[in-house]
Amino acid sequence: MTDSSSGVEEYQRLRPLLFSIAYRMTGSVADAEDIVSEAFLRLHRAQADGIVIESMRSYLSTVVSRLSISHLRLARVRREHYFGTWLPEPVVDEESSASDLSDSLSLAFLVVLENLTPVERAVFLLHEVFDFDYPSIAEVVGKSEVNCRQIAARARRRVDARRPRFEAQPAKRATLAERFFAAVKTGDLEGLVDMLAADVVTYGDGGGRGPSLPKPVYGRDKVLRLLAVLSSAIQRFDLRLERATVNAQPGVLIRDASGDLLDVLSVDVVDGKVQTIHSILNPDKLGHLGPLAGPDHPLRRSTH
Known part of the structure; x- marks a missing residue:
């Protein structure tokens, strides 16, 4: 025994x-x-x-x-x-260059x-x-x-x-993601156009506890409009984008001015383009990642 x-x-x-x-x-x-x-x-x-x-x-x-x-x-x-859309709880590695984890861990x-x-x-x-x-x-x-x-x-x-596809070379994923999140932060929509696949799709999981996407958003034009709203919110509320590896894919933690967590974003890169964007805003799925922005924050208010 x-x-x-x-x-x-x-x-x-x-x-x-x-x-x-x-x-x-x-x-x-x-x-x-x-x-x-x-x-x-x-x-x-x-x-x-x-x-x-x-x-x-x-x-x-x-x-x-x-x-x-x-x-x-x-x-x-x-x-x-x-x-709305159900997504898994994110697993975050703060080292954005880490790619040791299998693609079987990806949200997709x-x-x-x-x-x-x-x-x-x-x-x-x-x-x-x-x-x-x-x-x-x-x-x-x-x-x-x-x-x-x-x-x-x-x-x-x-x-x-x-089965989802991913960019085979982690370095290329990281480089494109760096440019992508920088463009989102600054509101460079023209720069974003060339980085998005024509059939890009965005999934948003707010669980009804924040701005939720009842259905996925498909296509470059619609996703660009969605990213424009995000960029505006980043500027308006002084949000911080903290690079991270989210379920083995490039991502960011979006924090408010006090450093409390609001959202987790990750991107899937295929053939040099952003193919999929995942946004997890539901606070029930983020508590393991540290202090969260409170329910009174404008970006925590339900819109459904």
């Missing part, structure tokens, strides 16, 4: 993997943290009951995956009634995963992203190995049909 102290050490070593699984499953930092903590509690109870755990990685990954599947089944019902990719059932999502992620073998996955989801292979193939086809 694994003793308690070595179990804690192994849990801490595995914690980044467990969080990665839970976050990609749920799209929520807070829920992923809760799931990983619950997995540790279950580990502690199992050890206290004298249960022999041969593989800590297998045991904890199984618990986290099963908890994530249960959570996602409930969350999908809530999302059916969500106001996580949104694609929403089209899978909870079990399909677990099987797909465990095999395609985390390199679990099928016998291990079968134990996690409680299905046969053959069935898991079929589920994985079906999920892969659905994901591949909508």
